[in-house]
Amino acid sequence: MVKYSREAKNPSKACKAQGVDLRVHYKNTYETAQAIKGMKLKVAQQYLQDVCEKKRCIPFRKYTGCCGRTAQAKEFKMSQGRWPVKSAKIILNLLRNAESNAEFKNLDTENLEIQHVQVNAAQQGRRRTYRAHGRIGPYMNCPCHVELILQEPDESVEKAEEEEAKPKKFTKKQLAVRRLKVGGAP
Numbered sequence: 001m002v003k004y005s006r007e008a009k010n011p012s013k014a015c016k017a018q019g020v021d022l023r024v025h026y027k028n029t030y031e032t033a034q035a036i037k038g039m040k041l042k043v044a045q046q047y048l049q050d051v052c053e054k055k056r057c058i059p060f061r062k063y064t065g066c067c068g069r070t071a072q073a074k075e076f077k078m079s080q081g082r083w084p085v086k087s088a089k090i091i092l093n094l095l096r097n098a099e100s101n102a103e104f105k106n107l108d109t110e111n112l113e114i115q116h117v118q119v120n121a122a123q124q125g126r127r128r129t130y131r132a133h134g135r136i137g138p139y140m141n142c143p144c145h146v147e148l149i150l151q152e153p154d155e156s157v158e159k160a161e162e163e164e165a166k167p168k169k170f171t172k173k174q175l176a177v178r179r180l181k182v183g184g185a186p
Contacts, residue, residue: 004147005118014115014151015105017098019090026121026144027063028084032091033117033146035059035076041112041150045095051088057081058088091146098150107152116149 008014022029032051035058036044050056057072060080073081102109127139170178 004149006116006149008115008149008151010151010154012105013107014149015098015102015107015112016147016149017094017101018145018147019094020145021122021143022090022146023141023143024087024090025084026119026142028058028082029087029090029144029146030119031060031063031082032058032084032087033119033148034061036091036114037117039114041095041099041109041114044114045092048088048092048095051083052085052092054083054085057083094146094148098148102150111152112150113153114148115151116147118147120145 002018004016004018008016032048036047039047047056051058056075057070058081059073059076059078060067060082061078064080067080067082069079070081073079099109099112102112122143122145125141125143127141128136129139131137
């Protein structure tokens with residue numbers, strides 16, 4: 001059993017998917033995941049397809065250093081955005097996996113929404129690069145772990161009207177103020 005950072009509110013109406021040590025950049029994947037959080041499953045899949053075709057961008061909100069600007073980010077009231085295709089494809093595969101998990105649990109895939117997405121940095125891979133004067137420098141990569149939980153939204157129930165309203169209770173001071181207002185100045 002794999003440990004998730006959070007459990008679904010209603011496990012019978014939820015499905016999960018997880019990727020461990022994925023060879024995609026952590027920062028790009030983080031921004032991609034934040035962009036789809038709260039979306040319906042089909043909407044998120046279509047959005048990530050559009051990102052892969054560079055029709056829509058992923059807004060970069062946290063890791064914005066040296067990130068270029070694009071007009072496509074205006075959709076999110078941002079100016080900086082990119083098209084991290086590899087991250088989008090990885091998250092699309094995770095969404096497809098979660099969708100098949102939902103079908104296995106007999107959930108309505110049309111109604112699922114992404115309730116929880118978390119991206120964590122994984123242990124870095126180490127390679128070497130050759131520098132001037134015979135030195136060797138590090139050449140690290142930054143993989144990540146991704147987990148997501150999809151859940152059917154709860155049906156909203158209207159609150160029943162209370163038939164008998166409780167009589168309002170006033171303090172002695174409030175009653176005295178009311179008497180003054182009604183009777184006028186003595």
